[in-house]
Structures are given as C-alpha cells and as structure tokens.
Amino acid sequence: MPFSPNFDEELQTVDTFWRFGGSRGIFTADKAPVNSPSLLEASTNDEADLRASPKGTNRALAMFESKCLRCMNGLQLLDDALKNKRFLPTGCGGIDILLGGGLREGQLTEIAGPSSSGKTQICLYIASHVAFRLCGSIVFLDSSNSFSPTRIASIVNQICRPADKEVHDRRIKMIMSCIHCQSVFDIFSLRDALHELESTLNKQTIYNGGKICMLIIDSISSLITPILGGKDSQGRSLMVSLGYLMKQLADEWNISVLVTNHMVSGGGGTSKPAMGESWKCIPHVKLQLSRCPGSTICNISVLKHTSMVLAIAREAHVLHEPNEPIMEL
Structure with a gap:
C-alpha cells in the first residue's frame, strides 16, 4: 500500500x-x-x-x-454567483437540464455509483465537452489508471466534425491539449496535487488551452477510504480538511470540481455513497448513477443540491453504448 x-x-x-x-x-x-x-x-x-x-x-x-474562506454578505454572494460562477455544460442534455445548465463553477459536485456504472465515462465525456466548448483547461487527477487518451480522442472525434480534415485534426489537437492528467495513488499525492494546483492558480499560470476551469478527481473514494478504518478520527479529519481545500479552490478561483465516489452497503439490501457522514456535508451537489442489469440506460438522480428544491424526485437518463461516447436521450 x-x-x-x-x-x-x-x-x-x-x-x-x-x-x-x-x-x-x-x-x-x-x-x-x-x-x-x-x-x-x-x-x-x-x-x-x-x-x-x-x-x-x-x-x-x-x-x-x-479554512481561510472569504466572508461576504448575501448581496456580495449573489453578485459573485451571477457574475463569476458560470455553468459548464456537460454535453449530456439530461444532466444539464437536471442541474439547470450544467456543472457550476465554484461548486464541488459528486457522482456516486456502483462499479462499472459509467462514472469514469461520464468524467471523460464532460472533460471532452468542456474542452470542446473552449471553456478553459481541465485538470484530471486519476487514482486508478482509468484515464484513457484514446477514449478522449474518440469522444472528441464524435463531437468535432468539421468538413475540412486539416481543420478537424487541428481542432482535435487543441481540445486534447486542454486536458491535463496526473496520476495520484494515495491521500498524500492527492494533497500534493491540490497544493500544486493552488500554487498554479495563485501564480495565475495559464495552461495550454487557457485558464483552468475544472478539476476532476476519479475516484476520490479509492484514495480516502483506506484511511477511514478503525475508531481513530484522524483519517476523517484529514478527509474533511482536503474536502474544504477543494471547496476553497472552487470558490476562490471559480473552477468546477467534479469527484466520483463508489457505493457501499447501507443495510437492508440498500446501498449508499462511501466515505460516511463526515464527507456527506462536503459536496454542494450529490448525484447518484445507476443502471438496470443488462441495460445501456443510466439513471442519474439528484441526492443533494444547494440551489435546488428536491421535494420532487429529479432524474436524468443517459444512454451508454459500449465503446461509444455517452449520448443524451
């Protein structure tokens, strides 16, 4: 380990x-x-x-x-949200409608789901689509060797089809250069990567493809759950501290943070997102991904949303064809 x-x-x-x-x-x-x-x-x-x-x-x-978060009054917060926290469309029509426009800058969004439910594919598709729309650069932290440049190229090839081959190839190269992947295999390499990103943002360093607008961590639970065992609370404290750091980066630098989480048994035959109650309050938005056995239809439900009334269940459907980009229904 x-x-x-x-x-x-x-x-x-x-x-x-x-x-x-x-x-x-x-x-x-x-x-x-x-x-x-x-x-x-x-x-x-x-x-x-x-x-x-x-x-x-x-x-x-x-x-x-x-912990050094800014203190602003309600009017300042509203002004900040309207002027600085834009939506980044995911390219999946159902998800964008579900979330009122896409993933919000300044917020941490979690996608939880069982193994092989399509979490990584959604992350790759969102990264490709955000880069395609030239919203800015994407930092992709990969904890399980799940990042696939050939998959990214395939998705980009699907959504970018100008008639001229030279223009097409140049556009694909430009889009792929906006996505920056780094492997992280434990909680400390994650911490170091987050502080490196913070340093980059503080220096106003511009990646190829422009200003950083999105951070994706796939999967954060595989890095954190190994330190949560036993009765000792120190592992949970470290988890919460890193969660606050991610929220701080999102808020101060107007980036959208997307993390994936796996599911664990919740008792009575049900399942629930991993990492426990201490993590539960960290994400601004929590989505749950599921798929019927033998089906290519993925269902996405909103479990938590700081800007949405959830009195009525909200769901989106995403079609996932094997070896093909995720497409909206």
Missing part, C-alpha cells in the same frame, strides 16, 4: 498542531509564523512534537490555510 511509513505520526502531528494553534486563537495560516521560534517555544511538549516532523507541520499549515 503506497502510504507514507510515518502516516500515523504525521496525522498525530496535524492533530497536535490544530489543538496547539486553536488554544492560542490561531485559526489561519497567515497568523501562524511557524518559522518563528517564539511560536514553537510557547509550549515545550508541542514544540518537540512539531520539530520532530516538519512534514506534519507543513500539512497542518495547509489545513489551516484551507
């Missing part, structure tokens, strides 16, 4: 730093001058713990920083 050999020690250091800072009214990274001996000397025991693991200190700072 590709986890840090000092995993338990580093999580304990994170927890120590949280308690140490909180007891002194330090809740933001800019108020925690960890390079200053005066802060560390405030507590002999905590000082020893923090000096023993610089990586743990850096991780704790990252978590402090992830």
